Structure formats: structure tokens, C-alpha cells
Amino acid sequence: MSFGEPERFEEPHRGPRSRRRGIAAAACLVLGLGLIGGAVAGSWLTGDSGDRGEDGTFTAAADLWHSVPVDGLFPPTVQGQGAGPGGADRTWTRIAVAPDAGCTGAFDPLLAKALAPVGCDRLLRATYSDATHSHVTTVGLLFTTADPAAMRTLRTRFEKEGLADRTDLMPRPYAAKGTDAAGFGDRQRASWTVSVLTDAPVVVYAVSGWADGRTVDDPQPVEKATEPGATSAAGQAGLGNEAQGLANRIERSLRETATSPTEKPS
Template identity: 70%
Template sequence: MPQPRPGTVPPAATRRVGESWESLSETTRRLRPIPAAPSATRTAVTTPPTAPPPGVAPAAPATHSSGSSGLPRHLAEDEDLRLGGAPVHRPFVSLAPPDTYDPDAARPSAGGTRIRPRVAAAAACVVLGLGLIGGAVTGSWLTGDNDGAPGARDAFTAAGDLWHSIPVDELFPPTVKGEGAGPGGADRTWIRVAVAPASGCEDAFDPLLRKVLTPVGCLRLLRATYTDATRSHVTTVGLLFTKADSAAMSALNSRFTAQGLDRRRDLMPRPYAPKDSAAAGFGDDQRASWTVSVLTDAPVVVYAVSGFADGRAVTDPQPAEEAMKTDAGTPPAQAGLGHDAQGLADRVERSLRKTVNSATEKPS
């Protein structure tokens, strides 16, 4: 009789006639029992289960519940694990924060990334320091406290203080070279014959010119007299240091330009003619040509007046600007006295500006 295939049950048991049911023997093969699903604890430490027998569906993988920390319960709880039958207690490990860990920086704020308190404090100190420095500088400007290094003082203020500190040979050199300063571009040379003591302005100007200069005041007047290489011309050049500020000097300069005050004969400056010098005969009647310049970048009025060294009187004086014109035919123009006055005034002014620049240069 053919045997049934394993794993199948015959539809009905075959028995012989007269044979009882009790005498029948079981011919089917018993199936292996399905093992129970391994516990969550054993699954974590034992080897993977073997595949189930054919025809039996595999058991669903066990799921592990997690606690509030997000870790599996069997890792979060302190429970006994068994490896080879011996109980093993899983230790609780806590990592220490690194040295650079900043709890305040790691804690986000409601608006986003939290600024570290140390960084915020440093920034506040920088801002406070800049404010204090700016306030000190502003206070120095407002109070006029510029007594620091010469390089920190402005040129206008420095120029006003030069009258008592600059050597006379720097303001009025013993010899002044005037390349191309004469008529037709000829060279000129002027030799200093006298230097006046620093003084006020009472006797240095005619009353009308003194009145015009009153708005800027008279702090100090420095003068020197030169003669040309032929000793036939004499020229007095002067530096009037005023008490005015930049605005007052600009206002006076505008008035001279608008009203032509530098060309009026009744506003000629007076010469300095010491006795026993080549300029001894140089008086008010010998004035032949002149120039007056009101500076705006320094509290200084630069002027010069020229005449003949032999003491001859001049009835038709002429401003230097007009006497330097090529078509001018007056005696001062023909003699080049306009060039003497303008040439000396220009070079003394340049020497003053050079000295001011040296005094205000910041040390490197």
C-alpha cells in the first residue's frame, strides 16, 4: 500500500472488512511543534532564530517600545541580561561635556541662536570705549584744547603762534633769491639790511589802513627791509599776525577783493627805514609800489612796499599788480619796483607756509 506524502492527512482511513477501528495504526507523521517566539530580552543577546519549517509562516519580529529618551526599553531600563546563563548588569554610562562646552551657548533662545554672554560683554566694552574716545576728542575740539603734539594742531592755529617761536632768519632770510622775479623774467636777488623788533601796529600803517585792519586785530607785526643787488631799490616786507579766526580772515579777504582795497593809494603800508642803513632815506614820500595780501588759511596779512634807495619822492605810486604789466610806463614800473614788492612778498609768504607745514607734520 503506498505511503502518504509527509505533511498530508489521508482523506479517510482504509480498513479491512471485519477489522475494528481500534486495531488500526496511525500512519501519518506528526508535525514538529512550532517553537514559541523568543522573548525580547533573549533576542537582544542570542543568535538569530533558525528559519521555521516549511509551510509555517515566520513569526513577526518583536518590536521594542521606547521610553521618553528615544532608546529601546531593554537598553534604557536596568534589567538583567543573560549571556550563557550568567546574569550581566548593563552599566549606565554618561559622557562628560568637552572642555569647550558652553551651556549658555548651547541653549537656544526664542529668537534663534543665542549670543554668548562673553561675546556680548566684549562688544559692549568696545562700543563704550569708542564712545569715550570720541567724546574726549569732541570735547578737545570744542574747548580748543590742542596743546598736544604739533602734528595734532591745525595749520591755522599753528601759523598764529609762529611769530614768537620761529627764528627770524627763517621768516626773513639774509638773502632771498628771486629766479625769474624781475622784469621780463630776469632773476632778482635781495639782501636784508635791517630787521625791525616785533611791535604793534600803531605806527606801522596810515590811520585809514589801520582802521580797515581793525576787524582782525593786531597781535604782532614783524618787518624787514631789503635792497637789491645794485643797492638802488629798497623794499620793506611785513607779516601782520592778527587775532582773528578763519571766518574773520575770510571776510576781510573778500572785502579787499570786492572793494579793491589792495589798489588804493591811501591804503599803502608804511616802510621800515632804520638810520645808518641803505634804507635810511626810505620814507612815506618815497613809496612807489606796494602789495597787500590777506591770507585765509592763516591769521596773517602779508604786505610789501618798495621805493628808490636814493630817497627820491614818487608822485605817481602804482600797485604792484599794475606796475608789473608789460605796457606800464610809470617810473615805478620802468624801474621794476612792482616786481620787487611782489617778488619779496611772495617768497616770504612761501617761507611762512613751509614753516607752518613743518610745524604741523605728524611724526612718522
């Protein structure tokens, strides 16, 4: 018994159709890898961390507080297209920056206790005013000493126990003399948000109030203050939108800075 000579697939014998199929397959492979890479970068910038909190980006974000100028974390002007009530545009101007420091005395006691498991490396804060100088908002970046697992644990606790919505866990504002926020104290807090990141060792928060120093008897978290038809003073004034809109954009800027290539000195 004898077998016929096996069919050969050598390049000289490939017809035009086979070559076109090979080129198309290679192009699809390159395109697929590009889409996957783009999805990874995009999910980081939008907050969908998945398992990428374990990679070098988490470590890179931890160093931003001392490696990036203040303007890179808290831009002098922040544009908020569609960030206001009803999709109105907003513009915020930075009016004060607190010296970077630890967390001692920076939070109400219960919030400090809730955040204690992730530690405190540095706390950065800046206060902004809206274009009308009617509202003021403090944004904070708490750089923790935690690893990805600890950040996930804290985020899960905040979500399950609703800690971000409790009035006894509101973050404190940063007031500065001679600015629109001179009278922005604890009793002037109107709306707030707290976000525990899992792809960076950072807790982002914002708290808003009126620039005229009026006290607030019924502060509300942004989820309630931004609901359609909200009747609270904070909701009707759009202070929930102020806190949420500014916090979102500072968080987005943080992510973009963490993923941007840095120029190393020669």
C-alpha cells in the same frame, strides 16, 4: 526645491589673475591716498586754502612770530628766480629788521581802520635791498587775532572793494639809519602789495622804493606797475616786481615754516 552650494571665494581657490587684481586695487588705493595728501600740502604752500584754514595749521601759523627765529621768517638772503621784469632773476639782501611790536602808528590811518576787524597780535617787518643797492623793499607780516571766518571776510572785502590798490591804503616802509633804506619814508613809496591770507591769521605786505630817497608822485600797486608796457616810473624801474617778488617768497617761506615739523625739546 534645493539650491546649489554657494560659490566660495576662499584664498586657496584664488587664481593668479584674482590675486593680481587684488594687489593692483590695493596699490591704487595707496597711490590715491598719497596723491590726495600731496595735493593738500601743495595747495597750502601755494595759497589755495580751501577749507583747511579750520585745521591745526591755522593755529600753528599764529604762533610763528614768537616760536621761529627771525631768519626763519625773513631770511638774510632771498633768491628770486624769474622775479624781475621779463623774467630776470633777483637777489635781495636783508638790511634791517624792526623789533616785533604792536600796530600802533605802523599803518596809515585808513589802512589801520581797514585792518582793525582782524586785530593785531604782532607786527614783524624787515627791509631788503636789491643786488645793485638801487631799490629797497619793506616786507611786513601782520599776525592778527582773528579766526578763519574773520580772515575770509576781510579778504573778500579787500577783493570786492579794491582796497589793496588804493594809494591811501599803502603800507608804510621801515627805514633804518646807516642802511640803504635810511631815506625810505612815506613819500618814497613807489609800489606795494597787500595780501590777506585765509589759511593763516596773517596779512602779508610789501612796499618798495628807490634807495636814493627820491620822492614818488605816482605810486602804483604791483598789478599796474608790472603790466607789460607800464610807463610809470615805478613800472619802468621794476619796483612793482620788487614788491611782488619779495612778498611772494616771504609768504611762501611762512607757509613752509608753518607746515614743517618742529623738534620739541626733551
